[in-house]
Amino acid sequence: MAGLLGDDRLLRACTDRDMGAVFRMLNSRGVSTRRIAAAADITQGRLYDYMNGKSRVEKLSLFEQIADAFRIPGHLLGLARRSWEPAPATAEHQRADSPPPDGDDLVAMEHFRTADRQTGGGRLYGAVVRHLSDRVAPRLVDTDSGPQVFAVAAALTEMAGWMAHDSGHDDRAARHFARALPLARVSGNLPLAANVAASSSHLALQAGDAARAAAWARTGLDLATQGPRVPALTARLHTMQARALATAAQRIPAAHALDAAQRDLEEAADTDHPWLSPFDTAALASESALILRDLDQLDDALTYAEQAVALRESGRERSLALSRITLADIHVRRCDVDAAVSVGHDLLSTSPTLGSIRVVQQLDELRRLLEPHRAYGPVREYLVRFDDARRARMLLLADIIPPTPGGTPL
Numbered sequence: 001m002a003g004l005l006g007d008d009r010l011l012r013a014c015t016d017r018d019m020g021a022v023f024r025m026l027n028s029r030g031v032s033t034r035r036i037a038a039a040a041d042i043t044q045g046r047l048y049d050y051m052n053g054k055s056r057v058e059k060l061s062l063f064e065q066i067a068d069a070f071r072i073p074g075h076l077l078g079l080a081r082r083s084w085e086p087a088p089a090t091a092e093h094q095r096a097d098s099p100p101p102d103g104d105d106l107v108a109m110e111h112f113r114t115a116d117r118q119t120g121g122g123r124l125y126g127a128v129v130r131h132l133s134d135r136v137a138p139r140l141v142d143t144d145s146g147p148q149v150f151a152v153a154a155a156l157t158e159m160a161g162w163m164a165h166d167s168g169h170d171d172r173a174a175r176h177f178a179r180a181l182p183l184a185r186v187s188g189n190l191p192l193a194a195n196v197a198a199s200s201s202h203l204a205l206q207a208g209d210a211a212r213a214a215a216w217a218r219t220g221l222d223l224a225t226q227g228p229r230v231p232a233l234t235a236r237l238h239t240m241q242a243r244a245l246a247t248a249a250q251r252i253p254a255a256h257a258l259d260a261a262q263r264d265l266e267e268a269a270d271t272d273h274p275w276l277s278p279f280d281t282a283a284l285a286s287e288s289a290l291i292l293r294d295l296d297q298l299d300d301a302l303t304y305a306e307q308a309v310a311l312r313e314s315g316r317e318r319s320l321a322l323s324r325i326t327l328a329d330i331h332v333r334r335c336d337v338d339a340a341v342s343v344g345h346d347l348l349s350t351s352p353t354l355g356s357i358r359v360v361q362q363l364d365e366l367r368r369l370l371e372p373h374r375a376y377g378p379v380r381e382y383l384v385r386f387d388d389a390r391r392a393r394m395l396l397l398a399d400i401i402p403p404t405p406g407g408t409p410l
Contacts, residue, residue, distance in 0.1 A: 014076040017115050019057040019066060020050040026070065027051070039069035058355070060123050075108045077115070081135055105152045106274055112159060117316045121166030122355030122397070128160045150187035154180045155275035158196050165203060166318075168357030173203055190227025194220040194237065195276045201240040210247040217241035235264035236279040239287045246294040258291055282311035282319070289326050298334050305330050318359060321350045325362045332369045340370065341382045348385060352393045360393065
């Protein structure tokens with residue numbers, strides 16, 4: 001594997017978490033399929049499925065097995081440093097002219113972010129927490145570390161919060177966000193602190209607390225005005241504010257906040273702030289659809305929902321699924337059940353191993369919206385397909401789905 005680590009094709013395959021491509025490259029270098037299967041602890045039949053693109057590696061434990069078997073550094077696959085990797089040099093052993101660790105931190109962050117978009121937070125939460133514990137936390141108490149390490153800790157802690165939320169653990173997510181904010185403040189990175197406030201606003205919205213969501217959005221906007229201007233960040237904050245106001249039926253203030261978000265995003269530069277959650281045209285379209293839906297402006301909501309789906313049709317499995325759910329929801333509210341069923345069938349193509357409890361929960365909510373129309377044949381047929389797909393999905397996600405108080409998954 002050492003000779004492959006400099007190959008751009010391998011690096012791209014690792015970034016995409018395309019283990020089938022990695023296996024093909026190993027095989028082309030003379031590693032037999034039997035040896036690959038044995039090292040990865042999978043059957044040869046399953047190996048051929050991966051190599052032929054019939055299925056993808058999804059489980060975190062299997063990524064770790066592959067990384068250890070073929071000595072793939074953990075950060076290339078969005079994993080914590082493996083036990084066999086050399087420990088990072090301590091400050092007293094680093095050369096004075098050695099580069100700061102920002103590059104490695106950014107690479108790890110981007111790997112986690114890319115993998116999260118495709119596989120869902122449930123698959124990666126443990127890896128991010130271990131990375132924080134093993135690679136970042138020791139540097140926080142190192143007297144030679146600068147304020148930048150606190151920004152690294154804040155950004156990754158916020159990411160862990162999102163992954164906990166995606167895994168159905170909102171209390172845990174709130175604790176991560178609560179820890180991330182003071183870390184961001186200590187770092188002096190006010191845009192990062194404002195970004196954490198935006199995440200807290202989103203979480204409050206998910207809990208149905210519009211007043212708290214609006215308060216967090218205002219806090220974020222106050223922080224954002226004190227630091228360097230980042231238009232994409234203020235666009236996100238104005239959007240969260242608009243969503244909170246729309247939930248509270250504050251039509252005119254919500255419309256003004258949404259207009260402000262649109263104006264700010266038009267000013268956004270092509271380059272993102274390295275530690276902030278990306279907020280782009282597709283994200284704004286998705287949020288706008290929800291805002292206008294809550295304001296009962298269903299025709300405009302439909303336009304934005306269709307735009308969000310079109311912009312997410314490649315590269316982001318979870319975002320596409322969530323956008324399609326919103327689109328189907330709006331069709332139901334507009335009494336266009338046929339259109340809702342059509343989008344619903346598209347949703348069934350969502351990877352059953354996508355580790356996102358948020359998607360499972362919203363799919364269930366869509367089912368509840370369609371249930372009153374069960375007497376209509378196409379809806380009845382779709383619900384049968386939906387229930388079959390849900391049972392299969394729950395079996396595949398059994399390792400990450402939190403039990404309900406009654407002791408059964410969701």
